[in-house]
Amino acid sequence: MVESYIGLGSNLGDRRKNIEKALELIKALPAVKIVKSSSLYESRPQGCPAGSPDFLNSVLKIKTSLPAPELLRQLQDIENKLGRKRTSQRNAPRGIDLDILLYGRQKINLPRLKIPHPRLKERAFVLKPLKEIAPRLIHSLAEEIPVISKIARMRQFIQEIKKQDKTIGFVPTMGYLHQGHLSLIKQAKKDCDICLLSVFVNPIQFGPQEDYKKYPRDLEQDRLLARSAGCDCVFYPEVKEMYPEDYLTYVEVDKISQGLCGRSRPGHFRGVTTVVNKLFNIVQPDIAYFGQKDYQQALVIKRMVSDLNMPLKIKVMPIIREADGLAMSSRNSYLNPQEREDAAVLEQSLCKAKRLIESGERDSAKIIAKIKEDIAAKDSANIDYVSIVNSKTLEELKTIRGDAVITLAVWFGKTRLIDNMTIRCL
Numbered sequence: 001m002v003e004s005y006i007g008l009g010s011n012l013g014d015r016r017k018n019i020e021k022a023l024e025l026i027k028a029l030p031a032v033k034i035v036k037s038s039s040l041y042e043s044r045p046q047g048c049p050a051g052s053p054d055f056l057n058s059v060l061k062i063k064t065s066l067p068a069p070e071l072l073r074q075l076q077d078i079e080n081k082l083g084r085k086r087t088s089q090r091n092a093p094r095g096i097d098l099d100i101l102l103y104g105r106q107k108i109n110l111p112r113l114k115i116p117h118p119r120l121k122e123r124a125f126v127l128k129p130l131k132e133i134a135p136r137l138i139h140s141l142a143e144e145i146p147v148i149s150k151i152a153r154m155r156q157f158i159q160e161i162k163k164q165d166k167t168i169g170f171v172p173t174m175g176y177l178h179q180g181h182l183s184l185i186k187q188a189k190k191d192c193d194i195c196l197l198s199v200f201v202n203p204i205q206f207g208p209q210e211d212y213k214k215y216p217r218d219l220e221q222d223r224l225l226a227r228s229a230g231c232d233c234v235f236y237p238e239v240k241e242m243y244p245e246d247y248l249t250y251v252e253v254d255k256i257s258q259g260l261c262g263r264s265r266p267g268h269f270r271g272v273t274t275v276v277n278k279l280f281n282i283v284q285p286d287i288a289y290f291g292q293k294d295y296q297q298a299l300v301i302k303r304m305v306s307d308l309n310m311p312l313k314i315k316v317m318p319i320i321r322e323a324d325g326l327a328m329s330s331r332n333s334y335l336n337p338q339e340r341e342d343a344a345v346l347e348q349s350l351c352k353a354k355r356l357i358e359s360g361e362r363d364s365a366k367i368i369a370k371i372k373e374d375i376a377a378k379d380s381a382n383i384d385y386v387s388i389v390n391s392k393t394l395e396e397l398k399t400i401r402g403d404a405v406i407t408l409a410v411w412f413g414k415t416r417l418i419d420n421m422t423i424r425c426l
């Protein structure tokens with residue numbers, strides 16, 4: 001008998017019932033014994049067409065005497081029995097989806113069957129239920145990627161890489177990784193020999209009333225996700241080593257760090273530039289990767305690197321969004337279902353504003369008023385700011401011209417989200 005893990009997902013019709021029915025049919029298979037099943041987990045659709053409903057997911061541990069291709073055939077039979085229609089549309093909503101995630105320790109690479117499931121380590125909706133029923137398995141998968149915590153050890157590691165004349169791509173993050181972070185890791189791995197990720201919730205960039213303590217953390221999941229995207233090593237420094245008690249030095253970029261988020265979060269960018277500077281000194285990357293999602297942050301860091309003659313390149317990557325347009329963010333996990341639904345208005349209002357500008361409107365005040373009206377229509381929304389600024393200087397524009405960016409910050413309940421869209425007016 002081989003131990004295998006099966007993923008179950010449904011985002012059409014009565015999702016709970018679909019999963020229960022699939023479970024019954026799997027139980028009835030003569031050569032399959034169910035050992036354990038996880039609870040049900042709700043998750044947002046990933047890589048699905050816009051407007052796709054949320055999924056309900058669960059993972060099963062089974063023992064089976066069936067060879068993997070035969071197990072797959074029998075699972076597909078169950079999908080068909082439960083009325084799954086196979087369409088040409090990729091990731092279309094489905095009543096039931098059954099995947100073999102793992103089959104013993106085997107690696108299988110057939111045209112229609114790849115095991116371990118190629119997206120296994122990339123998908124939080126599988127990792128969470130899998131962790132519930134097989135914590136040791138997750139732990140051993142996570143251990144495939146090295147984590148270094150001590151700064152001296154990290155320096156040694158970097159020296160070894162440099163000795164081999166290898167280039168280093170670096171992705172600084174606060175962890176709780178999502179596809180936005182993974183897009184940076186993938187790009188770093190494409191451009192450089194070695195991709196290094198840092199996971200550090202930096203206390204000095206949070207205000208006293210902000211969410212430092214409750215910021216989501218899950219290193220094990222981060223390791224799996226980072227590995228699946230091609231990361232070679234995770235730097236996970238300790239607060240007490242980054243900021244010993246007698247710490248005194250800070251780095252501050254003037255002017256462009258003062259407006260927008262800098263106004264709402266005093267000291268925030270000083271905390272960001274200080275930590276990024278320290279990380280650059282430790283990791284000595286050739287290229288560092290940032291997301292356009294944090295437009296002001298990327299600009300401030302670029303300026304710091306240029307003003308302080310730091311020997312590296314900064315690459316800014318596009319915003320990765322959920323199926324309904326919401327920019328991915330670790331903080332999205334704070335939102336309740338109503339807030340999550342309301343938050344889609346951010347991208348919708350930005351797109352609408354962009355269309356208005358493309359059709360000739362140049363008066364910032366009018367466009368900002370329109371965006372605010374759309375956002376204010378959502379009960380859970382509370383606007384921090386909406387601005388249209390020059391994309392290089394971040395100075396407010398009364399009349400839109402040249403390269404500009406529409407940028408905003410909005411509270412949904414107790415969660416502050418940011419988003420932006422660049423525009424070019426000739």
Ligand code: AMP
Nearest residue numbers: 173174175180290291293294319320328
């Ligand atoms: P954080 O962990 O939120 O500090 O983000 C780490 C890096 O990932 C920053 O450079 C962010 O701009 C980038 N990032 C965060 N969310 C996204 C996203 N949705 N798309 C692309 N990059 C992102």
